[in-house]
Amino acid sequence: MSVWKTPKRVASAAASAPVQPESSRADRNAELRLYGLNAVRAVFAHRPQAIRKLYLSQARIPALQPLLAWCVAHRVGYRVVAEADLGKLAASSHHEGVVADVLRADPLSLADWLRDLPAGPQCAIWLDGIGNPHNFGAILRSAAHFGIAAVLLPRHSTLALSGAAARVAEGGAEAVAIVAMGDSDEAMAQLRSAGFQLAATVVRDGQDLFATALPGRVVYVLGAEGEGMDRDLAARCDLQLSIPGSGAVESLNVAAATAVLLAAWRARGA
Numbered sequence: 001m002s003v004w005k006t007p008k009r010v011a012s013a014a015a016s017a018p019v020q021p022e023s024s025r026a027d028r029n030a031e032l033r034l035y036g037l038n039a040v041r042a043v044f045a046h047r048p049q050a051i052r053k054l055y056l057s058q059a060r061i062p063a064l065q066p067l068l069a070w071c072v073a074h075r076v077g078y079r080v081v082a083e084a085d086l087g088k089l090a091a092s093s094h095h096e097g098v099v100a101d102v103l104r105a106d107p108l109s110l111a112d113w114l115r116d117l118p119a120g121p122q123c124a125i126w127l128d129g130i131g132n133p134h135n136f137g138a139i140l141r142s143a144a145h146f147g148i149a150a151v152l153l154p155r156h157s158t159l160a161l162s163g164a165a166a167r168v169a170e171g172g173a174e175a176v177a178i179v180a181m182g183d184s185d186e187a188m189a190q191l192r193s194a195g196f197q198l199a200a201t202v203v204r205d206g207q208d209l210f211a212t213a214l215p216g217r218v219v220y221v222l223g224a225e226g227e228g229m230d231r232d233l234a235a236r237c238d239l240q241l242s243i244p245g246s247g248a249v250e251s252l253n254v255a256a257a258t259a260v261l262l263a264a265w266r267a268r269g270a
Helices: 007-012 037-046 065-073 083-090 110-116 133-145 163-169 184-193 231-235 254-267
Strands: 031-035 051-056 077-080 098-103 122-127 150-153 177-180 197-201 217-222 239-242
Touching (some): 037 065, 051 065, 083 098, 110 184, 122 133, 133 150, 133 254, 184 197, 197 231
Parallel strands (some): 122 150, 122 217
Antiparallel strands (some): 051 098
16 A cells, blocks of 8 residues: 555555455454554554554544654555545544544453563453443443453354444543453452452342442452353352342443443452
8 A cells, every 4th residue: 555645645546445344354353453543653653663554534634743754654554535436435423533443452361461461459240141242342441431451252253353343432441450260260260369359240139239249359250141141150250249229120222331340340449
């Protein structure tokens, strides 16, 4: 892809920009197509070397001047394209005027994450069967807002960051570590050895979240959107917590529940 050194020249070449839908990219495992202003800005802030290609609308040139200058300096291709083409690139109307192809960040191993974790209060989230990318993105956004240490994914999880999840996360995907675990029993043992208690989040019959003294180091274990969390996994946790409510609805959406749980942990003075 050609590199233009000034937005003016980029704009003049817009008509010649080839637009490839996401499904046609080669090595989809190595690269991720991001869209949304905050999602792209977060990658630029945390790991700019991961950016491979950039597409933007004419209207986004002023807001993205630092990123465009970096692209010129590092010979990363970028092009101004029409709004309709951005929609095709993102496969979404929610592109906010910018799309980027970036290298995926490799998840950390549990051992490496625990080795480098600072001492003191820490909170992490164990996602058991979460699959909806919008819920995943909302969870990452809440985790970033409350300064949560990591999202932990079990060995059988197929969850991976997508463009939709990153856009919903509003930059949170770059601020929260993603940790790949192995065997669940071994992972629990490693976490407990590092001072964590595991708190299963259940719809009913758990301890009242707001009346329970939360540990300084806690891993909230959250279940799938439809089925809830695995009963055996919940039974092996140290705590079972429920979020009390009016009873008008059965429970909260998993992303909304995550925000409540993280706020409760933050409120304990962590």
